[in-house]
Amino acid sequence: MFGEFELIERFLKPAPAALDRGVALGGGDDAALLIPQAGFELAVSVDTSNADVHFPSDAPAKAIGHRALAVALSDLAAMGARSRWCLMALTTPGGAFEDEAAAACWLEGFGRGFHALCDRHQTVLAGGDVTRGPLGISVTVMGEVPKGQALTRAGARPSDLIAVTGALGGGAGGLALWQRGERDLAHPLLKRYLLPEPRLEAGIALRGIASAALDISDGLLADLGHLRQASNVGAELDMDALPTAEGLIEALGEEQAQAAMLGGGDDYELLVTLAPGELEKAQKALAEIGLALSVIGRCCEAPGVYGVPADAAPGWQHFHRGRP
């Protein structure tokens, strides 16, 4: 059985001090010491992913590690922040770790998924905590954004366009496939569900262009509701303009695909608003990083949301094997 210290040392070791990465003191002391840049604000958020609530506990360990970080980074993306540091609080079931070889294998995969995504976004794992209990991961992310330039949910104006990055419905589609027994991680929907890509470059590119932004974690209609409320606007959507995740209609059929795009969560795309005159600039900026930006509607003064089927689900329950 692993002790906490050996476990951290082997698989989840926080980075050592590295002044060029803003770390004056890394893992191994009571706290890490970070060096924020002058003139920047610090964007901070925490996201918990619990087994059989937010992800299937039998998902590949690598995907669990990737996904726990990705969903947290997605919040920084939505602010237009550059990710810099993270902390990981991992709770692992003691029982499952009494077989040392299985534990090492799981932790190695988990750590690999987590660290690979850290590296891809120049994010330093600055510390963490490992405790016993039912499998769950809380990830704190810290990013920086030039003072006053953060994207928030509150800046949308009536007549602004509403747009989304990438495509919709992949999260719900992938979950449905997983529940049917599909296990090929190369399937585009499973990839979207288990290995979502936080849109950090897109958030940075949209600074000064988008009037408001948030990430789609609860589902398009639910998250649009948050934006509408914060910005005090209504919204009119064009159902035909919703960008559909690859393979979604084949997997779920037209009707379920539409429900997944409107109400399914876990897409981790950015939902943004922008003045019509900014659209070309925004699309060009995102094209440079290989990402589509699709206009799906327009803000309006009248509160509420228009143009969607009356029975569209407003929210999204993450994966549930049963009531926890």
Add this chain to the structure above:
Amino acid sequence: MFGEFELIERFLKPAPAALDRGVALGGGDDAALLIPQAGFELAVSVDTSNADVHFPSDAPAKAIGHRALAVALSDLAAMGARSRWCLMALTTPGGAFEDEAAAACWLEGFGRGFHALCDRHQTVLAGGDVTRGPLGISVTVMGEVPKGQALTRAGARPSDLIAVTGALGGGAGGLALWQRGERDLAHPLLKRYLLPEPRLEAGIALRGIASAALDISDGLLADLGHLRQASNVGAELDMDALPTAEGLIEALGEEQAQAAMLGGGDDYELLVTLAPGELEKAQKALAEIGLALSVIGRCCEAPGVYGVPADAAPGWQHFHRGRP
């Protein structure tokens, strides 16, 4: 049953923007925006407290809220950092919350314990996440320390004195009492165990005086081991000099009291080293905040720890009702 948003709104609401508290944007967006001070390093740490692993699940809700934050703040204290912001990731059991009145009562108490300690240390709850699952709380704390002035575990020199704040054994003593059925939170040992006071003022007062510091969470000998390893020194302890928590010997008897002081964790006192010539200054500084600083030994060149009973327990298991 409470929804996530209502639950946060009612009991755990992050603070709104407050520039004088370093918060440019508070709760309610994808991330909070904080304003670090120029010339300071950011000390960050995360601590998870799981029900029936780190605390008894039937402890008062107020104590659970207080304690989850206190153990995290203790890490900032050990760095000599001033606490500024925190994030709370709360996982709560769905089932227990179907009785709305009981849930409201528990959450109200939990929030009260958490917020009261925030206020006492001028710490802003800047954001959080509430999820379903077995009761557990991960708290991320963020503090500031003038560049280069943080206390670490690595600065002890041979011939430095070893000292502790407050008294030892209260955590283990309180746990033992709780397990025997004692429920009076006014009992000094129960208070030490369930409502520990992070030594933030002491950490700040010891900047520039202590050569090394850490907090006692795993037990005196275990934590002294961490300090010895980081500083590459040995230690000689004077058993007669260990400051004993109020009521400890009456509750546990001489032998168990000694074991609690050496091996019991959850004390959250600071263990520091300092040059002999700094002792008077250190004791005077702590006396001003009503805290004793007791010399309990001295560092030495020879690796290892001397002067303690050969059978003294080196580590500490937090509360366990059973294997999780």
